[in-house]
Amino acid sequence: MTQDEMKKAAGWAALDYVTPGTIVGVGTGSTVNHFIDALGSVKDKIKGAVSSSEASTVRLKELGIPVFDLNDISELNVYVDGADEIDGSMAMIKGGGAALTREKIVAAVADRFICIVDGTKTVEVMGSFPLPVEVIPMAREYVARELIKLGGKPVYREGVITDNGNHILDVQGLQITEPKALEARINAIVGVVTNGLFAERGADVLLIGTPNGVVRKGA
Numbered sequence: 001m002t003q004d005e006m007k008k009a010a011g012w013a014a015l016d017y018v019t020p021g022t023i024v025g026v027g028t029g030s031t032v033n034h035f036i037d038a039l040g041s042v043k044d045k046i047k048g049a050v051s052s053s054e055a056s057t058v059r060l061k062e063l064g065i066p067v068f069d070l071n072d073i074s075e076l077n078v079y080v081d082g083a084d085e086i087d088g089s090m091a092m093i094k095g096g097g098a099a100l101t102r103e104k105i106v107a108a109v110a111d112r113f114i115c116i117v118d119g120t121k122t123v124e125v126m127g128s129f130p131l132p133v134e135v136i137p138m139a140r141e142y143v144a145r146e147l148i149k150l151g152g153k154p155v156y157r158e159g160v161i162t163d164n165g166n167h168i169l170d171v172q173g174l175q176i177t178e179p180k181a182l183e184a185r186i187n188a189i190v191g192v193v194t195n196g197l198f199a200e201r202g203a204d205v206l207l208i209g210t211p212n213g214v215v216r217k218g219a
């Protein structure tokens with residue numbers, strides 16, 4: 001089974017968590033693209049979606065799924081998104097697709113976070129995947145120096161501008177044993193918009209696509 005087939009299995013399994021007649025929170029990435037395809041198959045049964053990126057918005061609209069502004073809705077029962085790494089406490093590194101800030105905002109509104117991954121994304125200790133940090137452009141070099149003081153090696157993701165008009169630093173070399181503390185510490189640096197640690201608001205349900213089927217964790 002290929003990695004993409006495992007992503008597809010996890011993406012389609014997330015349909016089980018979609019309640020008819022509701023607006024669904026939709027993340028970003030290649031695994032979520034499979035979930036969007038799945039959502040297209042039930043588009044007449046849902047009210048629509050809230051999207052975490054311009055890329056997902058385009059894909060949702062192409063399938064005829066109405067996309068709502070987050071400011072116009074007051075409740076969201078599920079948010080479905082992928083992850084770059086997820087540990088045993090359901091904390092995640094996200095932002096490989098540079099959509100981390102909008103992802104964190106939509107996740108904050110949702111009652112439940114359904115994380116969909118292929119079997120390569122589960123880890124004991126996060127940090128092999130470089131931690132993305134979205135920064136205000138004029139603060140980039142200052143934030144990079146502060147991240148070095150925390151023991152990381154920040155690398156500017158050249159050529160990438162986020163949907164919010166900002167830059168991304170990918171921080172290598174971190175062994176993330178205390179994800180909540182590190183999430184708060186990095187977010188406290190002036191000029192950081194947010195970082196890709198989703199520990200304070202981790203996943204509630206994890207769907208892992210594996211060659212033996214989809215493994216489910218959480219409730």
Ligand SMILES: O=C(CO)[C@H](O)[C@H](O)COP(=O)(O)O
Binds near residue numbers: 027083084
């Ligand atoms: O956080 C993300 C985008 O900002 C994605 O969820 C993460 O990068 C996983 O992507 P993929 O499903 O393509 O492996």
